Amino acid sequence: MPPTRIGVTAAAGAYSVLIGDNIIDTLGREMDDAGLGPRRILVSSPGVWDLHGQRFRTAGADRTAVLVADGERAKNLRTVSRVHDALVKANADRSTVVIAVGGGVIGDLVGFAAATYLRGIRVVHVPTTLLAQVDSAIGGKTGVNHSLGKNLIGSFHAPSLVVADPTVLGTLPRREFRSGLYEVIKYGVIAAPSLLDRVRTTLPAIFDREPEAVSPLVAESCRIKARVVSADEREGGLRRILNFGHTIGHALEAATKYKRFRHGEAIGYGMLAALSLGVARGVTPDSLYDEIHNLVTHLGRLPPVSDISANEALAAIGRDKKVVAGTLHFVAATKRGGTTTLTNVTPTDLKAAMRELGLKA
Numbered sequence: 606m607p608p609t610r611i612g613v614t615a616a617a618g619a620y621s622v623l624i625g626d627n628i629i630d631t632l633g634r635e636m637d638d639a640g641l642g643p644r645r646i647l648v649s650s651p652g653v654w655d656l657h658g659q660r661f662r663t664a665g666a667d668r669t670a671v672l673v674a675d676g677e678r679a680k681n682l683r684t685v686s687r688v689h690d691a692l693v694k695a696n697a698d699r700s701t702v703v704i705a706v707g708g709g710v711i712g713d714l715v716g717f718a719a720a721t722y723l724r725g726i727r728v729v730h731v732p733t734t735l736l737a738q739v740d741s742a743i744g745g746k747t748g749v750n751h752s753l754g755k756n757l758i759g760s761f762h763a764p765s766l767v768v769a770d771p772t773v774l775g776t777l778p779r780r781e782f783r784s785g786l787y788e789v790i791k792y793g794v795i796a797a798p799s800l801l802d803r804v805r806t807t808l809p810a811i812f813d814r815e816p817e818a819v820s821p822l823v824a825e826s827c828r829i830k831a832r833v834v835s836a837d838e839r840e841g842g843l844r845r846i847l848n849f850g851h852t853i854g855h856a857l858e859a860a861t862k863y864k865r866f867r868h869g870e871a872i873g874y875g876m877l878a879a880l881s882l883g884v885a886r887g888v889t890p891d892s893l894y895d896e897i898h899n900l901v902t903h904l905g906r907l908p909p910v911s912d913i914s915a916n917e918a919l920a921a922i923g924r925d926k927k928v929v930a931g932t933l934h935f936v937a938a939t940k941r942g943g944t945t946t947l948t949n950v951t952p953t954d955l956k957a958a959m960r961e962l963g964l965k966a
């Protein structure tokens with residue numbers, strides 16, 4: 606099967622997202638074709654590199670990679686400066702292309718290192734988690750955490766190429782894999798009813814990581830993300846729909862100090878809360894709430910929320926980046942594949958939705 610090629614337009618120039626089973630084996634050639642070379646530096650994490658490093662022999666780099674820690678705790682400026690150190694030592698110049706191989710943490714932090722080295726050198730993303738393949742590798746948001754908040758330091762730096770190979774997902778722990786599936790469901794709710802049908806009807810094969818089941822999910826999700834960020838790179842309007850489930854999802858992550866949930870798990874809850882808020886406000890049909898509730902429940906058990914205070918979560922929403930000049934733009938679902946933005950959601954609405962999830966008062 607030839608790879609799926611999806612175009613993304615960005616202010617800094619258009620780029621392609623390539624999706625294909627075993628496409629990593631031809632990464633070098635794809636980069637040649639995209640005019641990205643010959644100076645290349647791979648950056649990954651020890652765990653990912655142990656599992657998949659040997660597959661990058663043809664990428665044109667000298668086989669070794671710069672390895673930095675991943676995980677949310679390593680997503681900070683210290684790790685970015687390790688990448689900078691390696692770039693300086695390797696005499697990287699404006700022609701050098703950095704290849705980020707890993708999950709969303711590696712993609713975000715290496716993307717930021719590339720954005721800031723020599724005021725910006727090119728980066729290619731090779732996402733290795735489902736979440737990174739369907740979401741974080743596309744769209745050009747890069748950055749790291751500050752000790753006082755997540756993703757507070759960052760910049761837009763569009764990649765020059767994204768190469769997503771679903772076969773690497775075979776080694777992903779089930780919980781990480783599941784985390785990405787909630788984002789796939791999000792795309793289904795906001796833009797693609799067929800994706801919801803596909804997840805529901807092929808779930809066992811998806812969990813078995815069968816390429817025929819997983820690759821179409823990745824491709825369809827990437828198509829939606831690519832379409833949205835091409836139309837609205839800087840989140841002036843349309844891109845907000847990608848935040849469906851994220852207002853309350855982020856609040857749950859913040860209220861538990863980013864320790865309890867994988868990102869997607871929090872979004873699983875966040876979507877249910879957004880749907881029940883939508884039902885309460887009369888914009889979301891009950892049937893959609895029921896459908897997504899069943900699907901989310903079917904995916905597996907989520908971490909508990911009953912000890913989280915709705916007031917604390919509410920305070921976290923107030924500090925969220927999505928609140929613009931005091932106005933919360935809350936994305937609600939209107940039908941399978943349709944959304945609207947509510948700008949008059951009250952703290953009472955939010956608290957009621959969180960109480961419905963099971964948070965304490």
Ligand SMILES: NC(=O)c1ccc[n+]([C@@H]2O[C@H](COP(=O)([O-])OP(=O)(O)OC[C@H]3O[C@@H](n4cnc5c(N)ncnc54)[C@H](O)[C@@H]3O)[C@@H](O)[C@H]2O)c1
Nearest residue numbers: 652676708709710711733734736737740741746773776777
């Ligand atoms: N830039 C964006 O637009 C955007 C969008 C969504 C999320 N994000 C960011 O993405 C991050 C989360 O990304 P994530 O969920 O990929 O987490 P992650 O990068 O922490 O990866 C999760 C774990 O999986 C391991 N791993 C990665 N690939 C593997 C593989 N193929 N096999 C086995 N193990 C593998 C990693 O080593 C890590 O331990 C968050 O920091 C979030 O802020 C960014």
Ligand SMILES: [Zn+2]
Nearest residue numbers: 788851868872
């Ligand atoms: Zn997300």
